[in-house]
Amino acid sequence: MNNPTKKMIYLALLAAVAIVLGYFESLFPLPTPVPYIKLGLGNVIIVTVLYVFDAKAALFVSLTKVLISSILFLGFSGFLYSFTGAAASWMIMTLLKKTGLFSQLGVSIAGGVFHMLGQIGVAVLLIENISLSFFLSPLLLAGAGTGVCVGFIAAQLTAQLKKIMAQSNVLH
Amino acid sequence: MKIKKADIILMLVILAASGLCYLYVAAKPTGSTVCVYSEGIFYGEYALQQNQEIEIITAQKHKNTISISDGTVWVSQADCPDHICMRQGKIARSGASIICIPNRLSITITGANALDAVVY
Numbered sequence: 001m002n003n004p005t006k007k008m009i010y011l012a013l014l015a016a017v018a019i020v021l022g023y024f025e026s027l028f029p030l031p032t033p034v035p036y037i038k039l040g041l042g043n044v045i046i047v048t049v050l051y052v053f054d055a056k057a058a059l060f061v062s063l064t065k066v067l068i069s070s071i072l073f074l075g076f077s078g079f080l081y082s083f084t085g086a087a088a089s090w091m092i093m094t095l096l097k098k099t100g101l102f103s104q105l106g107v108s109i110a111g112g113v114f115h116m117l118g119q120i121g122v123a124v125l126l127i128e129n130i131s132l133s134f135f136l137s138p139l140l141l142a143g144a145g146t147g148v149c150v151g152f153i154a155a156q157l158t159a160q161l162k163k164i165m166a167q168s169n170v171l172h
Numbered sequence: 173m174k175i176k177k178a179d180i181i182l183m184l185v186i187l188a189a190s191g192l193c194y195l196y197v198a199a200k201p202t203g204s205t206v207c208v209y210s211e212g213i214f215y216g217e218y219a220l221q222q223n224q225e226i227e228i229i230t231a232q233k234h235k236n237t238i239s240i241s242d243g244t245v246w247v248s249q250a251d252c253p254d255h256i257c258m259r260q261g262k263i264a265r266s267g268a269s270i271i272c273i274p275n276r277l278s279i280t281i282t283g284a285n286a287l288d289a290v291v292y
Contacts, residue, residue, distance in 0.1 A: 077273065106179030113186060123271060128209040129280045130269040134197055140190035144183060155173040 010165070011049065011057055015064040018045035022069050037142045040112055040150055043089065047108050047154035052161050055094040062086045080126070081119045088118030104158065105151035112147025113140060203266035203281030206245050208238065211276045220245065220264065220281065234275045245279060247272065 021041040030037055042065055050058035066086050070079035093111040096102045102110070116139050124132055208215040210228050218224060223241045225248070236257065237249035244262035250272055257272035269280040 081273075101176065101178040102182065103176045103179050104173050105175055106182050109179070109182060109186070123273065127271050127273070127276065127278045128212055128214075129207060130271055130278050131267055131280075133193060134265075134268050137190045137193040137197060140186050140193065144186045144190075148183075152173075 006168070007053070007057075011053070011061055012064075014045050014049055015061045015068070018042040018061060018065040019068050019072070021045065022065060023073060026073065037116065037139065038146075040115060040146045043108070043111060043115065043146075043150045044153045044157060046086075046090070047093065047104065047111060047150060048157045048161060050093060050097060050107070051104055051154070051158045052165070055090075055097070058094070059090055062090050081122050084122045085115040085118040088121075089115035104155050105148065108151030108154060109144050109147035112145075112150055113143035116143040197265070197267075200265045200267050201284045202243065202264050203268070204283035205281070206238070206240060207280045207282050209278045209280075228275075228277060230275055230277075236272055236275055236277050238279060245281065246270070247279070250275065 019042070021044070025039050025041050030039070045065075046058050046062050049061045063086070066079065066082045070076070070082060074082055089111040092114040093107045096107045096110050120132065120135055120139060124130060202220075204220055206218045206220050208218070208226065208228065211230055215228060216226070218226060218240060220240060221243055225240070226238045228236050228238065235249070235251050236247055239246055239248040244264045246262040247257045247260070247270055250257050252272050252274040254274070257270055257275075257277070260270045263270055263279075263281055266281050266284050269278055271278045
């Protein structure tokens with residue numbers, strides 16, 4: 001990496017996009033029976049950063065997104081859910097990517113599922129007397145579904161971003 | 173992007189797990205009692221078969237209204253910002269729950285009815 005400043009600027013811009021995407025999708029809640037099922041548009045950015053840069057960069061963008069989103073519009077309670085979902089998602093995606101067995105699509109699917117699992121896990125811990133079992137079935141489907149969409153979009157964005165950055169010499 | 177075998181396997185595993193969870197839940201019987209927790213504290217227990225409306229007001233003066241009628245429970249009114257609790261529909265199976273995360277409210281069905289499971 002011969003230009004850390006340029007890299008930081010890219011990451012900061014991408015984090016900003018992720019924050020705006022997160023806010024944008026919070027304006028249109030999906031008509032689903034399970035809380036915290038979201039489109040996960042911000043995850044497109046995280047997955048893209050994971051493949052264009054590396055896991056550490058993805059973690060940076062993810063945490064920045066969680067922190068700023070929480071300050072701006074999620075609140076403290078939102079922070080707990082957001083942070084846990086993002087952390088669980090990042091961990092599984094980094095792990096699966098490292099094995100080399102999965103494509104960007106598989107990594108995204110796992111990321112989407114674990115993001116939701118993390119969030120509903122926080123709900124089970126914080127809210128008394130509810131059990132996971134009734135939420136799991138739709139949640140797994142939704143997580144996989146959004147993961148597929150996120151994966152395809154991220155693949156496009158990854159290719160485009162790599163092209164742009166190769167031209168401006170950021171990566172090498 | 174080339175889709176790999178591991179991706180397909182992962183997707184199938186998730187679909188299978190989702191199906192198994194659904195089967196587990198669908199086998200649960202209708203419950204008998206509605207158990208309400210507000211802000212971490214037990215609020216009350218109500219009979220599922222008794223039509224009633226319960227208003228829960230939190231310390232911050234937030235209000236949810238729970239309606240019990242025809243053997244099902246749902247949230248008929250809430251002042252939380254997203255109203256996800258109201259969209260969670262009507263529940264009746266033992267173990268099912270509705271939660272209002274902003275108002276820290278949980279409604280869970282417990283116990284088991286003498287009737288067979290109701291498909292809803």
